[in-house]
Amino acid sequence: MTRHELNNKYFEWMYQLVCDEKYSKRRSYRKLLMYLHNTEFTYSIMLDENRAEDGTTLRYRFGDECSYDGSVIATCLDDHPCSILEMMVALSYRCEEHIMEDSTIGNRTGQWFWTMIVNLGLGGMTDAYFDRIYVSSAVSRFLNHEYSRNGNGGLFTVEQCKRDLRKVEIWYQLCWYLDEILGS
Secondary structure: OOHHHHHHHHHHHHHHHHOOHHHHOOOOOHHHHHHHHOOEOOOOOHHHHHHHHHHHHHHHHHHHHOOOOHHHHHHHOOOOOOEHHHHHHHHHHHHHHHHHOOOOOOOOHHHHHHHHHHHOOOOOOOHHHOOHHHHHHHHHHHHOOOOOOOOOOOOOOOOOOOOOHHHOOHHHHHHHHHHHHHHO
16 A cells, blocks of 8 residues: 555545534535645644644554554654644544543534634535635634634634633643533
């Protein structure tokens, strides 16, 4: 298997995790997710390095679930930094499995992912309406912390937050977001 073939399988695996009928409503978001997959997750808040690590670790979860040897993953997928898509899918997994898991509700990994997509302003970027310039601008706004103080335009909006979310690591943003939605 070539590096390109494995990378395509990896992308399809991530796509299926977050684009089931429940969340994507039978619309295709391949262009958007491929854009996010091809864009490096950069960070300026040091503890966001943990989100990048989670993203690269996701590659090995894919390997385990799809029966690819770790050495194949290391050779074919671990040759580049974490992408925005990897970080977001890994964060969605971590949110569901480490904080919000509830067997009576079921797996909501896709819900957490689409919450971030919508808050970034990218919910309308189906393949039919994909606008590369708009997506690039939204991604740049996120990576450069140029969104609103309450997180609007970033990954999470926290209406009643006392802190400026542009200066806070993504993990705290997620936790405060969950606190707010669970408190209402």
